[in-house]
Amino acid sequence: xxxxxxxxxxxxxxxxxxxxxxxxxxxxxxxxxxxxxxxxxxxxxxxxxxxxxxxxxxxxxxxxxxxxxxxxxxxxxxxxxxxxxxxxxxxxxxxxxxxxxxxxxxxxxxxxxxxxxxxxxxxxxxxxxxxxxxxxxxxxxxxxxxxxxxxxxxxxxxxxxxxxxxxxxxxxxxxxxxxxxxxxxxxxxxxxxxxxxxxxxxxxxxxxxxxxxxxxxxxxxxxxxxxxxxxxxxxxxxxxxxxxxxxxxxxxxxxxxxxxxxxxxxxxxxxxxxxxxxxxxxxxxxxxxxxxxxxxxxxxxxxxxxxxxxxxxxxxxxxxxxxxxxxxxxxxxxxxxxxxxxxxxxxxxxxxxxxxxxxxxxxxxxxxxxxxxxxxxxxxxxx
Amino acid sequence: xxxxxxxxxxxxxxxxxxxxxxxxxxxxxxxxxxxxxxxxxxxxxxxxxxxxxxxxxxxxxxxxxxxxxxxxxxxxxxxxxxxxxxxxxxxxxxxxxxxxxxxxxxxxxxxxxxxxxxxxxxxxxxxxxxxxxxxxxxxxxxxxxxxxxxxxxxxxxxxxxxxxxxxxxxxxxxxxxxxxxxxxxxxxxxxxxxxxxxxxxxxxxxxxxxxxxxxxxxxxxxxxxxxxxxxxxxxxxxxxxxxxxxxxx
Ligand SMILES: Nc1ncnc2c1ncn2[C@@H]1O[C@H](COP(=O)(O)OP(=O)(O)O)[C@@H](O)[C@H]1O
Ligand SMILES: [Mg+2]
Numbered sequence: 001x002x003x004x005x006x007x008x009x010x011x012x013x014x015x016x017x018x019x020x021x022x023x024x025x026x027x028x029x030x031x032x033x034x035x036x037x038x039x040x041x042x043x044x045x046x047x048x049x050x051x052x053x054x055x056x057x058x059x060x061x062x063x064x065x066x067x068x069x070x071x072x073x074x075x076x077x078x079x080x081x082x083x084x085x086x087x088x089x090x091x092x093x094x095x096x097x098x099x100x101x102x103x104x105x106x107x108x109x110x111x112x113x114x115x116x117x118x119x120x121x122x123x124x125x126x127x128x129x130x131x132x133x134x135x136x137x138x139x140x141x142x143x144x145x146x147x148x149x150x151x152x153x154x155x156x157x158x159x160x161x162x163x164x165x166x167x168x169x170x171x172x173x174x175x176x177x178x179x180x181x182x183x184x185x186x187x188x189x190x191x192x193x194x195x196x197x198x199x200x201x202x203x204x205x206x207x208x209x210x211x212x213x214x215x216x217x218x219x220x221x222x223x224x225x226x227x228x229x230x231x232x233x234x235x236x237x238x239x240x241x242x243x244x245x246x247x248x249x250x251x252x253x254x255x256x257x258x259x260x261x262x263x264x265x266x267x268x269x270x271x272x273x274x275x276x277x278x279x280x281x282x283x284x285x286x287x288x289x290x291x292x293x294x295x296x297x298x299x300x301x302x303x304x305x306x307x308x309x310x311x312x313x314x315x316x317x318x319x320x321x322x323x324x325x326x327x328x329x330x331x332x333x334x335x336x337x338x339x340x341x342x343x344x345x346x347x348x349x350x351x352x353x354x355x356x357x358x359x360x361x362x363x364x365x366x367x368x369x370x371x372x373x374x375x376x377x378x379x380x381x382x383x
Numbered sequence: 384x385x386x387x388x389x390x391x392x393x394x395x396x397x398x399x400x401x402x403x404x405x406x407x408x409x410x411x412x413x414x415x416x417x418x419x420x421x422x423x424x425x426x427x428x429x430x431x432x433x434x435x436x437x438x439x440x441x442x443x444x445x446x447x448x449x450x451x452x453x454x455x456x457x458x459x460x461x462x463x464x465x466x467x468x469x470x471x472x473x474x475x476x477x478x479x480x481x482x483x484x485x486x487x488x489x490x491x492x493x494x495x496x497x498x499x500x501x502x503x504x505x506x507x508x509x510x511x512x513x514x515x516x517x518x519x520x521x522x523x524x525x526x527x528x529x530x531x532x533x534x535x536x537x538x539x540x541x542x543x544x545x546x547x548x549x550x551x552x553x554x555x556x557x558x559x560x561x562x563x564x565x566x567x568x569x570x571x572x573x574x575x576x577x578x579x580x581x582x583x584x585x586x587x588x589x590x591x592x593x594x595x596x597x598x599x600x601x602x603x604x605x606x607x608x609x610x611x612x613x614x615x616x617x618x619x620x621x622x623x624x625x626x627x628x629x630x631x632x
Contacts, residue, residue: 002503231503232502235486236490239479242479242480246473246477248460249470250491250546250550252462253496
């Protein structure tokens, strides 16, 4: 049963992407740790931590593209799943601090001691074990996506309305996580992490390993996405994206189709967040900011939605741009981002990868795999 | 519903209003298993709305819609009704434009449609045979790998009919299948539908009188949401009310 799924997932293009990601996961840490500092190929620590961040963003964009590019669900709340995965990891990291906190409490994180709490809230139990946190990293975003999707897709909320309620969802979580009584560190969030799985979180080797883990997570997610979109179910996804009502009349249960990809996508976003937090050293409610989710949409649009490589390239390029831009002219970054989005929408509606493969496709083979995002847009506009 | 026994489709006293406007008004109709029926009527008579009601897109305000002698279709949604064996071709041809002709047919094939069944689905030799057979029937074999978006209007109509065939429904509802077709295409379509009707029940809505004559089946005339007359085409064409309401104009 699972074999045809894997064979399809590993088509030629996907195998290349996976091979490249694995190669990066191996050679970048070597170039960072083993090569002498003055070597031309040495990769400095700051670059590792930047690349680790970009990789997590790429995974988040890939997750969004699975629902948006392939199924037409424009989620403006994917940052929430990312942040929830991040908080789950953050809770594990907090519990690893133990007596090394400022107040030296063996069980309670510092912020709870500060708030005069006497015992650990029930939902913090179990997070001292990595396996439990790992399950929660998938389960919590998955559960939220399931509950949200169950109601939204069953009531046939689509298009702009759906996008708006996903924004409302992440905004509501932002407000909730800001409150100290919620028990997630309020405004300051979770930080001052010491170690992960027993390794010093600041050590160069740990950082390199986290980067490698992010690349592998991206490769695995890419494989899963590739398997999904190349299966018959993937064809159903595109059918739902282009003509939702028509697919119902062929007997497809659209709400289940959407629910499934939405949950899978939320879990991937959760993993991205969980890998992000130990690399940046903090998770706070700011990650739920609606603007964050919108940025993910921009990355995906720039790279090319409806292609699996597109969002990865888009996330990396835009964030490299952001890193330079915010260093050189910090006050103009938002304008640049807005201009980029408008420019891509007007001149490169299929994004970088979509446009390039469109040109290439016309020159070599008549069959272009995803030429029809336009008609999806038209359908959305007509509604 | 005792009266519905033995029928494939049984509509009784069906009404639906949109903002007070009665699009379907006390409509009753019986279709026997294996029967083909043509439905004619002026624009706005409620023909498409009738199909919306049968396929679960629109809930009627009152009346019964019984399928296969016992299933009340008003209690089910589009997906359920399609799975029960009701296929529908839309007035405006609607195919999956960014899929190839082949993929369109594969999606329509009467196979398990659940998330996990499709996720781990492996195309079988039987699928290929069946799709090739349909491609032959709808004359799109040469264009099987082309995107549906690149087909002509008439070809899209045919592809959609092919998709209905792949669905293997017990009842096929076909809304204005020859709109935008050339005369020879229209003749071919009539032939195709007669062929299809040998193995299942078909309801065809059409304006083209030549086409309806060609089908040579019982005709129901709809006007202002109810049945005006029923019988052979010659019989209904002679009906005063029909002439006044429809043919005369
Ligand atoms: N969803 C709807 N909302 C409002 N009015 C509708 C709706 N569907 C159909 N109608 C109206 O019902 C009448 C019958 O339409 P329709 O069934 O499409 O006619 P036909 O297919 O016979 O030309 C028309 O006047 C149409 O405007
Ligand atoms: Mg009509």
